[in-house]
Amino acid sequence: xxDNHTALDLPAVDPLPEATARYFEICEEKLGxxxxxxxxxxxxxxKLDAFTALYNTLMLAPxxxxxLEREMIAVVVSSINRCWYCQVAHGAAxxxxxxxxxxGEAMVMNYRVADITPRQRAMLDFAVKVTQASAxxxxxDRQALRDxxxxxxxxxxxxxxxxxxxxxxxxxxxxxxxxxxxxxxxAR
Numbered sequence: 001x002x003d004n005h006t007a008l009d010l011p012a013v014d015p016l017p018e019a020t021a022r023y024f025e026i027c028e029e030k031l032g033x034x035x036x037x038x039x040x041x042x043x044x045x046x047k048l049d050a051f052t053a054l055y056n057t058l059m060l061a062p063x064x065x066x067x068l069e070r071e072m073i074a075v076v077v078s079s080i081n082r083c084w085y086c087q088v089a090h091g092a093a094x095x096x097x098x099x100x101x102x103x104g105e106a107m108v109m110n111y112r113v114a115d116i117t118p119r120q121r122a123m124l125d126f127a128v129k130v131t132q133a134s135a136x137x138x139x140x141d142r143q144a145l146r147d148x149x150x151x152x153x154x155x156x157x158x159x160x161x162x163x164x165x166x167x168x169x170x171x172x173x174x175x176x177x178x179x180x181x182x183x184x185x186x187a188r
Contacts, residue, residue, distance in 0.1 A: 005036035007176030012042035020045055023052070033180050035089060037168070040177055051168075058161050064154040065123075065161070068097045072120060073127045073161045075107040080131050083169035088179035090165075095187035104187070119148040123158055130162040 016024065020042065027034045041048035059070050071094040078086035087108050095104035106114035111124050122144055129137055145155050171177075 005178050006040045010040075010043035012039065013045055016042065017045055020048065033182050036178060036180050037085065037089070037172065040175065054164060055168075058157070058164050063157050064151055065157050068094070069120065069123060070157075070161050071097055072107055072111070072116075072124060073158065074165045075104070076111045076124050077127055077131050077162050077165040078169050079108050079111070080128060081166065081169040081173070083165075083173050085172040085177040085179045086165060086169050088183045092183040092186040099187075101188050119150075122148040123150070126155075126158055127162040130159055131166055134163075 013020075015021070024034045024038065027038065038048065038052065041051050059067070059074075063070070065073075071090055074086060074090040075094050078090060091104050091108045094107055095101050098104065103114055103116075111121075116124075126137075126141060126145055129141060142152075142155055145158070146152075150158070
């Protein structure tokens with residue numbers, strides 16, 4: 001294993017640019033670690049910046065979806081894709097946001113058995129369809145979300161969060177990305 005936490009030999013830029021080093025310090029302060037996905041991207045600061053900008057916009061910016069709902073999408077998509085890195089990392093985030101370790105485990109294993117609302121179930125069913133068969137999505141699929149109170153903007157956000165994690169799952173799996181060990185014990 002190389003120091004960038006993937007099976008690829010892509011060393012981080014050294015020294016890191018000041019803004020990147022500060023971002024990593026903020027991660028340490030807030031999360032207690034620098035996620036390995038960020039360390040893996042640090043061989044190319046432009047790509048790292050693009051990745052973090054999109055992630056932060058989708059997962060942290062104001063949305064009709066709560067942060068918990070966005071993490072639910074991340075975990076369910078990652079579960080379907082069998083992405084070890086994202087199941088572990090976002091499973092920990094889901095446990096922390098929900099305060100419910102059982103919910104986090106259910107989302108990783110099979111969201112259909114989780115104690116969630118019908119609205120959340122509809123959201124996750126749509127995210128699954130984005131993951132498995134996006135070309136088959138039709139107006140009735142979007143209408144089902146509207147019937148559960150989602151706005152068209154919310155539907156856009158559900159689709160974008162699901163699509164982002166489909167992309168990042170594939171990169172993480174293809175590069176042999178390893179989750180930070182700390183994630184395994186968080187919020188249990």
